[in-house]
Amino acid sequence: SEKYCVIGNPIAHSRSPEIHTRFAAQTGQDISYERCLAPVDGFAETIQRLVAEGYKGANVTVPFKLQAAQLATVLSDRARAAGAVNTLRFADGQIFGDNTDGPGLVADIVKNAGVSLQDKRVLILGAGGAARGALLPILRERPHCIVIANRTRATADSLAQQFGQHAERADQVRATGFEDIAGPFDVIINATSASLAAELPPVPASAFSKDTLALDMMYADKPTVFMEFASKHGATTRDGLGMLVEQAAEAFALWRGVRPETGELLKAMRSQS
Ligand code: ATR
Numbered sequence: 001s002e003k004y005c006v007i008g009n010p011i012a013h014s015r016s017p018e019i020h021t022r023f024a025a026q027t028g029q030d031i032s033y034e035r036c037l038a039p040v041d042g043f044a045e046t047i048q049r050l051v052a053e054g055y056k057g058a059n060v061t062v063p064f065k066l067q068a069a070q071l072a073t074v075l076s077d078r079a080r081a082a083g084a085v086n087t088l089r090f091a092d093g094q095i096f097g098d099n100t101d102g103p104g105l106v107a108d109i110v111k112n113a114g115v116s117l118q119d120k121r122v123l124i125l126g127a128g129g130a131a132r133g134a135l136l137p138i139l140r141e142r143p144h145c146i147v148i149a150n151r152t153r154a155t156a157d158s159l160a161q162q163f164g165q166h167a168e169r170a171d172q173v174r175a176t177g178f179e180d181i182a183g184p185f186d187v188i189i190n191a192t193s194a195s196l197a198a199e200l201p202p203v204p205a206s207a208f209s210k211d212t213l214a215l216d217m218m219y220a221d222k223p224t225v226f227m228e229f230a231s232k233h234g235a236t237t238r239d240g241l242g243m244l245v246e247q248a249a250e251a252f253a254l255w256r257g258v259r260p261e262t263g264e265l266l267k268a269m270r271s272q273s
Pocket of ligand 1: 125126127128129130131150151152155191192193194199200201202
């Protein structure tokens with residue numbers, strides 16, 4: 001059986017082993033998948049050890065996604081644009097780095113929530129690694145516009161400029177401060193890390209309508225403060241569990257060449273949490 005793992009710090013609560021074990025059973029792939037705790041200052045050494053021990057790949061989570069992008073010897077286009085890597089593949093002496101978070105997010109919105117992004121007005125809250133990973137895959141869906149709102153305005157400006165180069169037309173990607181958000185939006189994605197601290201990014205109520213899909217990249221056993229706020233203002237809400245399962249399916253497909261089915265697993269995980 002071929003070995004894979006998820007590397008992070010902390011890692012004890014990762015649901016990735018459960019997801020990949022289910023995918024392996026479903027597709028008849030003979031793999032093992034475990035949690036790997038890397039010391040905060042020992043990511044590179046941990047990767048070296050995994051390669052030496054014959055691992056075929058790894059998922060990477062907080063706080064190592066940026067380091068993983070630097071350590072990879074080959075990067076996919078989307079990983080390079082994101083500057084962050086969540087999936088590593090070890091083959092032929094190379095470390096191939098990809099980012100399946102953004103594609104996972106898009107798959108969850110389009111396939112699982114049944115919401116097309118084409119010609120839609122999309123608002124992204126945050127301009128860190130999570131937002132960067134989402135931008136190129138969302139642009140590929142040909143939205144009407146993507147507005148990036150961030151607490152530190154300058155970071156949003158530089159993201160809008162960078163990803164504007166991949167846009168179909170000027171103004172398709174724009175930056176704004178939270179106070180200048182002019183809604184409503186069709187889709188609002190919370191890509192800030194505010195939910196981790198049970199904080200609400202200062203998004204105005206006018207950003208939401210009853211036709212808005214509001215998605216928080218975080219998931220927990222109860223709705224995040226962002227989801228509660230969005231719901232209070234009429235939006236349909238969604239947490240990050242679907243994105244988690246979809247990014248895993250994309251990583252599994254990269255490693256094994258077969259794409260697992262996600263619907264049943266997502267349903268099972270929802271009813272159990
Ligand atoms: P990640 O990899 O999860 O994206 P990150 O790169 O550290 O983490 O980025 C965190 C993002 O959440 C940033 O956009 C940050 O805003 P700043 O750039 O102004 O720091 C945003 N963020 C964190 N806490 C926040 C809060 N309480 N309200 C609004 N935005 C917040």
